[in-house]
Amino acid sequence: MEGTLLAYLHHHATERPHAPALRVKRLGVWQKTSWKELLERTLRLAGGLWALGLREGEVLAILGYNAPEWVEAELAAQTLGALPMGIYADAMPEEVGYFLEFTGAKGIVVSDEEQLDKVYPHLHLVDFVLVWEEAGMSRHFQGKVLRFSQALGDPKVGEEALKKRRPEEIALLAPTSGTTGRSKLAMLSHQNLLAGHFALGQALGFQKGAWVFSYLPLPWIGEQMLTVVQGLVEGSTVHFPEDPTTLREDLKEVQPDFFLAPPRLWExxxxxxxxxxxxxxxxxxxxxxVGT
Structure with a gap:
């Protein structure tokens, strides 16, 4: 486990268990996940994914907006030695099918009904679908489609798998821009991601325990470096907005130390x-x- 992203998760859960790791705004209220809770949920989800058939070297796709459940799914896949692969939330159904077939994904985690609808035409390609926004979704939960909460299994499975993880293992499949054709996937190890973090940290001055705002899509490697890698290494508190329309209000409430955004938003x-x-x-x- 040493030298992996998961080692940092374990460190923070042990040394500062009640400190906030993730915060998300839902129904106007900021909800906190502590480092201890994040590790516990990661291990339980790893156990559940194992029970659903996910094994080392297999792909777990994640489709949806930035949320704590995305991070939990990514870390749980890494715990098993599986390969998390993000798909952009604005992807068309054909593109979703392309990624599922191209990678031979074992399963997919989606945020809500909108994203689930993109998976339905390709349901034959995967063994299971997990949905984390469960409200109003009762009629969908049958067959391969399961509640995210149903996949919280035996944490002991995750604990045993965690001990086997190595720095050279692939931690993430990151889609390329696809400007010259079909999008491809970059295979990034724990070593790759940590080396990138420390290089960025020298340039940007990352701070221990900083407040971070996660806004740009998590399939993009830039947001991955800020939300997941920087969050884990530096023990930051990562915040997720309730909705794109509440972005400015949420930003004002959080006042983050680090926040990635496109030029148009800054303008x-x-x-x-x-x-x-x-x-x-x-x-x-x-x-x-005076201030400017």
Whole structure:
């Protein structure tokens, strides 16, 4: 286990078990997952995935928006020595089918009904589908389609598997941009991801226990490095917004130390601030000019 991402998870769960690892806003309330809880859920999910037939070297696809369940599924797959593969939430059904068939994925974890609908045409390609947003989904849970909570199994299976993990093992299958054709998959080991983190840390000045905001898609390696790798190594608290439409409000509440966003979003935020400052009183305008 030493030299893997999972070793950092185990370290934080042991040394600071009640510190927040993940926070997500749901129904207007921030919900916390501690490091101890994250490790426990990871081991239980690993046990459940094992019971569903997922084995070392096999692929577990993940399709949906950024959420704690995504991270749990990724870490559980790594615990078993399986290969987590993210699929972009805006992927078309044909693209989802391509990835499932191309990789021979054993199963797939999806966020909600919208993503499940993309999997239905390709249900014959996988052994199981787990759905983490269960509200209003009762009619779908039959056959291969299961509740995410149903896959929380025996943690002892995860504990034994965790001891076998090695730094050179593949930790992630990351899709390429696909600008010149079909998207391919980069095979990244624990060593690859950790080396990238330490190089980025020297340039960006990562901080222990920082607050991080997870917004860009997790299939993208950039967000993976911030949300998962940086979060685990530095013991950061990673925050997930409730909805893209509540992004600005959620950002204001969190005030993160690190946050990745496309240029257009930064431009929109700058324009909003500038327009408000144009109508601000003299005191606010003065401090704005001093600060900028």
């Amino acid at each position: 929109d935020m700058a324009s909003l601030i500038q327009s408000r400052m144009a109508d601000a009183d003299l005191l606010k305008a003065f401090f704005y000019r």
